[in-house]
Amino acid sequence: MATDRTSNKGSGRTGGKSGKRNAAADRRAKIEEARRKERARDRRNRLVTIVACCVVLAATVGGGWWLVANSDGDGDDAAAPQSGESAEIEGVQTWEDLSRNHVEGQVEYTMNPPAGGDHAQAWMNCDADVYEAEIANENAVHSLEHGAVWVTYNDAAAEEDIATLSDRVSNTTYTLMSPKADQESPIVLTAWGNQLAVDTAADPRVETFLDTFVQGAQTPEPGAACTGGLAE
């Protein structure tokens, strides 16, 4: 039976079954609504908590990573190749697993000038030594084993370049220089297992090769002498 009072509240209604059903339904709806809101709130809170934890974790890991990355490298010249690393010098040929036996007589080397392999018992003096005459491969290779850089030139090398290189070698321990008529390139710099051919002494890679390989990490016998060997 309809009355004048209309109300959304089901509870005000006295009445029949439909009234009670509406009131219950409304209550259920409200409860549902509250539950939905609470679930949503819970989801939000969970999300916030998880995100916050992830941020903290990421910041901790990131901070630690940054610390470690910054702990070495102070004062490093990132541009200059470090001792014995040929990778940064363009055009350097490398050889691995070269043998190191002391033998008598001539040796057949797989490259010219030789960059390593079996060699003579006596090393060639490599204490800033510039040789005017050709020297035996087998003695020079022993010098390479001691950490020396061997500079060689053929007839195609310019006089000026020979003078420049002689000057440099004369002022650098653990280097030696000699003519080598049968080599392909005008100027070759050789260390144990590493070799660079250049056309002129002005090539900037000459300095880099010397700095990198004189007593460099490629030296099979660190600490060995460049004096007390053969003087000619």
Add this chain to the structure above:
Amino acid sequence: MSASVRRWLIAASGSIAVVAALLIGLTALAPADSARAAPAEESADVGFARDMSVHHQQAVEMSFIVRDRTDDEDVRRLAYDIINTQANQRGMMLGWLEVWDRNKSSGEPPMSWMDGDGHGEHEATGDGALMPGMATDEELAELSAAEGEDAEIRYLQLMTVHHEGGVLMARAAAEQAGTDEIERLAAGMVEAQESEIRLMADMLAERGAEPTP
């Protein structure tokens, strides 16, 4: 997620964050000590290690030569001492260069790292003396050809000049060094070599000679 679990999680994360921030901050702000930071390319430490390794090597060479040129026990013993001391010290310095990841050789003129007038650049003399105080190729050849007391006197005179150059370099290194290891070794060299200079002056006097020829 229940409220208590959430609270616990927040508290834990917060604690971790605070501790981590503290640790990171402290470590980042801690003064770099020599054990961790390698000296720079232009440092006195690197320059001295390179130069003194070359300098020491010549003293070793001269000492080997004189041991073959005389029977005199005192001179041979002094030479033996210098060989072992300086060869080992050279090994230490080359080892440090490796640990510091620095080349053992540089195209820079020797002693470029030394502060003060007249020590910036040294012209290459071309006579084999790569640094002041070092013997020339000719002087080494003359030592190799000398015998007996002549060889002893030459050796003692050459080594006196050699030590004087060494002391100059070592003193500068001890003053300018950024690492403890170079500071200690260089300071030790100054004392030891000054003592040896005095010893050699006495030995020269016994042979009727002066420290400088």
